[in-house]
Amino acid sequence: MQKKLFIGIDISKLVMDATVLFPDGRHDHHQFKNSRAGFNQLLRWVRRLSSKEAYELIFGFEDTGVYSIGIGRFLSGLKLRFVSENAYRIRRSMGIQRGKDDKADSLLIARYLKRNLEELSFGQAAPDLLLELGQLSSQRERLLKERAAHKTRIKELKVLEGCLDMRFLLRIEADMVRLLDKKLREVEEEIGKRIKAQEGLQEKKELLCSVPGVGEQIANQMLIITRGFTRFPDWRKFSCYAGLAPFKHTSGTSVRGRTKVSKIANKKIKALLTMGALTSIKSKNEYRQYYERKTAEGKHPMAVLNAIKNKIVSRMFAVIERNTPYVCLQGRD
Known part of the structure; x- marks a missing residue:
């Protein structure tokens, strides 16, 4: 089995701190500019360190928005394996951390890559x-x-x-x-x-807008966030990402919290979906019937509204998968 070299990169506006973690636990650190020239220097440095053995290179960095786009496009263009991970997930996975600096953070990212290798989702830069x-x-x-x-x-x-x-x-x-x-x-x-x-995106947007509760802004955001519906394997994964999936809160015999959604969410798309659901239940349609029936059964209005948001999400993924506009079936929940 080919040995793996883990390269953790902590990215800021102007510079990148990179730490190479070797299989035996040794590590080496260097700092580069966050620019095309810096990316090339980083790659030459890594290849020089790994020249004695044929290592498989695995890069990883936190998704810092505009500052991490450049390195992602660079690595993707060279078909190198990399992980652009949510910073919150990295922090929560590494236990208690006392103090903070960029050099230590790059090592933390490299160790995260090594520890979670089997669960990592390797990506490509968005078009x-x-x-x-x-x-x-x-x-x-x-x-x-x-x-x-x-x-x-x-x-x-x-x-x-x-x-x-x-x-x-x-x-x-x-x-x-x-x-x-x-x-x-x-x-x-x-x-x-x-x-x-872009013909493919326009066709997908038209399919999305055929779903009740989906307007132009929701369709646009869905195309951007899902990268043209290539980023999430199914609607349930996206629902979790958007903060719509309910989770239990129980422990032992004494803690019996109510099932609720997590605050860890993409709040922009969640807010848009909320507006879409609120607008949809004002019309005489299947969502309105579902809302009235469930609230009459004693369900909390916000829980019913969240269920409607999940229905909208599932139907958006369905029309893209089938490549046909949404068709309402009478009596459908």
Whole structure:
């Protein structure tokens, strides 16, 4: 069996701390720039350390958003095995940690790779289009938050209108809202244009929008998060990721907590699915019938709403798998 070399990488904005962990427990550390030149230097350094034996290289780093995209694309382009892992999962798996620095964190990541090798999910960098759509979606979220802040400011200024002259400030705030509205439309149009330019993504978006409760924003986010429905093996895995899967809370004979969803979730898609479920039950459809029937049976309204969100997710995965639009079956739960 080929020996494995584990390379843990702690990534920050400007630099990367890398630690190579050898099978016998020895380790070596070096720091590189978080740039294309730094990636090449990292690879040459690792290959020099492993030149005496034919090691299988396994890289790993925390998913730090924009700062880790570059190294992921670099390794993927060379078809090297790597793991882009959730930072929370790495921290929770390594026991009590006292103190923190980048060098120690890179060693911690390398040890995590070695300890959890059998359970690791090796990945490939997302296609450039999906990465670009992800950044456009993030920009849209920022514009929405800024617009909401300016609208709140307008309400505050109107309270003072009776005793102070707020006309100038109100005009400035109104101009900012109009500008943000314009930029928001431009970003949304750009997202739509890029999806339409990719035939496969546009077809998937149309399939998703055929599911009741799924609008354009939910469809866009699902395509981005699931990387065109290639990232999650089934809807249950995604439901867990989105914080929709209920879990038991019991211990021994004395602890009997209620079954509830976890707070560890992608809150952006969870919020969108909540809005989709709330909107869907306002119409006369199968979701509305299901909601009324279950609440009449004594189920908590929020638990029923969560079940509807899971139904929406399962049906989105189903239409993509079947490659046919959603069709409502009478009497279906």
